[in-house]
Amino acid sequence: MTPADPLTPERILEATEDVLRRYGPAKATVVDVARALGVSHGSVYRHFRTKAALREAVTARWLTRTEVTLTEIISASTEPAPSKLRHWLATLFESKRHKAGDDPELFATYIVLTGESTVVEEHVRELVGQLREIIEEGVRSGQFAVDDAAVAAQAVFDATARFHDPAYAAEWQNPAIGAEFTAVSDLLLRGLRA
Amino acid sequence: MTPADPLTPERILEATEDVLRRYGPAKATVVDVARALGVSHGSVYRHFRTKAALREAVTARWLTRTEVTLTEIISASTEPAPSKLRHWLATLFESKRHKAGDDPELFATYIVLTGESTVVEEHVRELVGQLREIIEEGVRSGQFAVDDAAVAAQAVFDATARFHDPAYAAEWQNPAIGAEFTAVSDLLLRGLRA
Incomplete structure (x- = not known):
């Protein structure tokens, strides 16, 4: 360039x-x-009118990359909702793990930047909204049974924090982490099913 | 004295x-x-032969207080396993939240101390072991159905990290945290039930 x-x-x-x-x-x-x-x-x-606005925009762009990948799972796939949910959770985990593992310095930088702004709240709202779409799809197809899809979506997000919250990045290289992710996903899927 | x-x-x-x-x-x-x-x-x-040994002993004592309270739920209660599990999770959350909220300076001190030693690993093993006991009790009474109680216990512990891991202490004063705890517990209980 x-x-x-x-x-x-x-x-x-x-x-x-x-x-x-x-x-x-x-x-x-x-x-x-x-x-x-x-x-x-x-x-x-x-x-970008201020340094803060520039930093916020670069953080939002970084977070949006993950959101776009996840949206594709929801819209493109013809999978039934339970396997779509599992696929979505695994892709979120992989995306965060790659960001942390491939470029640890940039990841550490983004941890600092996300602490400065409200873009993380918007990111979390977007992700929980996507989970809610999948859960609602599962309720329509009769595979999931939940009282309130928004509450269930937040619960699934909270229960999988260990597999997407950067606070746990140091543990994402543990050999047992894959089995732990599967066990939590299995339990949540069982909890959602009709 | x-x-x-x-x-x-x-x-x-x-x-x-x-x-x-x-x-x-x-x-x-x-x-x-x-x-x-x-x-x-x-x-x-x-x-205490070294300063490190003294600090480790004081950390272990601090963590053990929570373990003892939780053991009492398991042994004393005649509750059925599902409500015992919910009671146990709520007590763990309350215990951590009180420690963080009542004496934030001491809590911050213990966060530093627990980072220095392996007593946290033992604490986690103890807590997951207690969860496993409750789950096995539920399997015996026909209320829970799980393939492997040890795996399920670790999954329940991991899925509730937001409500016991000190990394989340800052969020434990949020007004929504109680409802979020209930939603995650409900989902996990549904996932365990026979």
Whole structure:
């Protein structure tokens, strides 16, 4: 990519992610981002009005990647709801585990960034909303029986925290974690079934 | 308590807890403990050979208090296994929430101490063992159906992490936490039932 390319928000966010990975969240500045792009920092501020807004946008983009992958499971798949739910939970776990394992420094950076903003709350709301869709689908097909799909969705999300909450990232490399994930998923699936 | 009282391990552990609460885990020393008891530090070392051994013993004592309360539910109660399990989970949550809420400084101190030693692993093994007893009781009475009680016990423990893992202590004061606990417990109980 050269300075001649149009300066899109997406290019700025990519450069910001690189800068954050290199310098860490404490040191990375908008000037660093502008320098990496070969533009003035004023050009960056035209797209993101504050450093906080830029950091929040890069965090939201990072979280959205997982949401998009998960949405595809809901819309594309013809699986019955129980196996779709299992598939969704496993994909969420894999996505978080990969992010933590493949690039631990960037992951640690994002932990700092998510602590600064409310985008995590929106991310959690989106994920719980997706779970609710799957549970409602299962209720319509007669495979799940729940009193309140929204409550059940929140309960499934809470009960699987060990497999998606970054607080547990250090345990995601344990050899037993896969079996533990299966045991929790089995128990929850049994709890939802009609 | 006066220096004339015999210097028992229990007295040393009580004084250590006081000293930790007052000075914090980084600053508290064996000399501080000895001074609080009006004895020489040599007298303390006769009971606990190193500072690390003393800190580990005080942590184990703190964790054991919860274990003892929970054991009483298992042995004393004539409740059927499903309500016993719910009672046990609620008591574990209450015990942790009280420790975190009533004395946040001591709680923070213990978080540091538990990170230093292996007593937490033993604590978790004890708690999962207690859950297994309740689940086996439910299987014998025909109220629970599980393939493997040990696996199910670990799954129930993992699925309720949000309600006992100190990593979530900040969320235990949320108004919604009680309803979330009930929803997760309901789902798990449904998953275990025959």
